[in-house]
Amino acid sequence: MKKSIFLLFFFTLTIIQNVLSTPSLGLLLLREWKPASVVTEADINTYSLDSCFQILPISDAVFVRMRGKSYKKDCQIPLSDLRYLKLLHRNANGEPQLGEMVCNKRIASILVKIFRELYEAGYKIERMVLVDDYDAVDEKTMEANNTSAFNYRNVAGAKKLSKHSLGLAVDINPLYNPCYRLRSGKVEPISGKKYVHNRGKRKDIPYKIDHKDLCYKLFRSNGFVWGGDWRSVKDYQHFEYK
Numbered sequence: 001m002k003k004s005i006f007l008l009f010f011f012t013l014t015i016i017q018n019v020l021s022t023p024s025l026g027l028l029l030l031r032e033w034k035p036a037s038v039v040t041e042a043d044i045n046t047y048s049l050d051s052c053f054q055i056l057p058i059s060d061a062v063f064v065r066m067r068g069k070s071y072k073k074d075c076q077i078p079l080s081d082l083r084y085l086k087l088l089h090r091n092a093n094g095e096p097q098l099g100e101m102v103c104n105k106r107i108a109s110i111l112v113k114i115f116r117e118l119y120e121a122g123y124k125i126e127r128m129v130l131v132d133d134y135d136a137v138d139e140k141t142m143e144a145n146n147t148s149a150f151n152y153r154n155v156a157g158a159k160k161l162s163k164h165s166l167g168l169a170v171d172i173n174p175l176y177n178p179c180y181r182l183r184s185g186k187v188e189p190i191s192g193k194k195y196v197h198n199r200g201k202r203k204d205i206p207y208k209i210d211h212k213d214l215c216y217k218l219f220r221s222n223g224f225v226w227g228g229d230w231r232s233v234k235d236y237q238h239f240e241y242k
């Protein structure tokens with residue numbers, strides 16, 4: 001009898017120990033770095049905030065996602081010039097969400113610094129996953145309001161390579177900060193049309209980038225130009241490194 005009580009006690013203790021040492025789902029998501037996952041502040045504290053902002057080489061697993069999509073067959077930029085960033089951002093509800101980005105190694109540490117400042121200031125970015133999740137089709141990733149950098153492609157409607165091809169340009173919350181071609185009247189993405197006109201006075205545009213915006217200020221002070229300052233094309237989502 002005594003032996004069975006002891007065994008029961010031991011068994012219960014083992015279960016309690018296992019439950020206590022099992023990492024939460026959020027912690028597992030952080031360890032595996034599953035982009036677009038929402039996690040809690042407690043999980044981040046356990047994992048460490050520093051680990052949520054990392055610069056890594058392009059791993060085989062990441063390259064499998066990019067190959068034939070953002071990293072096209074004729075891509076001129078060596079993979080060794082690109083970096084994979086783990087970034088944390090605040091989503092539409094202000095919750096911490098896991099993000100990722102591929103960029104040029106020249107701006108990797110600048111981007112980590114900018115996005116960390118944006119995160120700590122509570123700046124909202126709806127989604128930040130690789131464009132490859134949208135087959136690297138610009139219109140699709142913009143419609144999804146996805147923030148991104150590297151994509152080997154021409155400037156839309158032109159034969160010139162875009163700065164995104166070098167991983168030296170970043171598009172932020174693109175649906176609400178569309179690209180507007182003044183001469184043709186074309187807006188990209190198409191659904192962004194309602195966010196183009198009269199932007200200066202409007203208060204009904206979520207994630208609006210203008211000269212008062214923190215995102216604008218951080219990119220400008222770190223050597224980027226803003227597409228919203230251009231004349232013939234107003235590319236409100238676009239920051240490129242000079």
Ligand SMILES: [Zn+2]
Binds near residue numbers: 235
């Ligand atoms: Zn852009």
